Amino acid sequence: KPNDVYYKDNYCLSKYDMVGKKDTVIATMDGYTLTNGQLQIYYWMELNSFMGQYGQYASVFGLDLSLPLDSQMCTMSAEPMTWQQYFLDSALKAWQNYQSMAAAADENGFQMSEQNRAYVDNLIQSLEESAVANGFENAAAFLAYNVGSGATLDNYVKFNEDYLKGYEYYQFFTENMTVTEEEVAEY
Numbered sequence: 001k002p003n004d005v006y007y008k009d010n011y012c013l014s015k016y017d018m019v020g021k022k023d024t025v026i027a028t029m030d031g032y033t034l035t036n037g038q039l040q041i042y043y044w045m046e047l048n049s050f051m052g053q054y055g056q057y058a059s060v061f062g063l064d065l066s067l068p069l070d071s072q073m074c075t076m077s078a079e080p081m082t083w084q085q086y087f088l089d090s091a092l093k094a095w096q097n098y099q100s101m102a103a104a105a106d107e108n109g110f111q112m113s114e115q116n117r118a119y120v121d122n123l124i125q126s127l128e129e130s131a132v133a134n135g136f137e138n139a140a141a142f143l144a145y146n147v148g149s150g151a152t153l154d155n156y157v158k159f160n161e162d163y164l165k166g167y168e169y170y171q172f173f174t175e176n177m178t179v180t181e182e183e184v185a186e187y
Helices: 015-021 036-061 083-107 114-121 123-133 139-147 153-175 181-186
Strands: 025-029 032-035
Touching: 025 036, 025 083, 032 036, 032 083, 036 083, 036 139, 036 153, 083 153, 114 123, 114 153, 123 139, 123 153, 139 153
Parallel strands: none
Antiparallel strands: 025 032
16 A cells, blocks of 8 residues: 555655655645645654653553664554554644644634734744754754754744644634534434
8 A cells, every 4th residue: 555654664764865855745635735844843743742641651552762663563553553653643644633624714714813823923033032042053953953854944833823723713613613403313
């Protein structure tokens, strides 16, 4: 299955190869595209989220961050896959979810809150300040260190904008949704 996420044994690229392939489209959905550079952000966000939730128990699940993720089998999946494939699959699903909700928000004329709009608009400046405070030359170097050399500042801003817009739209939609008894019965 050449298009299956589990087809390849390893998805690693050198940082130099990644920079050259950062704009390569690796997934599409309803006219939206996901590039290698964007995928890096989703991938590391999924890994960080997992570690935030299960970090102290990672070894119980057979995850050892001192070893390459493509060399360890994942115990969290019913399908046989490595941890690298598990987080790649999670990243692709996250992109589909975030992009779908952001697209629905756009289609329905939904605007994110002023607070989140200001956050997104000031994100690069905030990253620049964080980068300098943490000893990095600039925000691009800070981002490359945290999520990989193929991710750009524009990728990071888009990730945050899609996430925040989609999240707010989901909240708005579910809070304002009305379901009839007939719909419940039919379901």
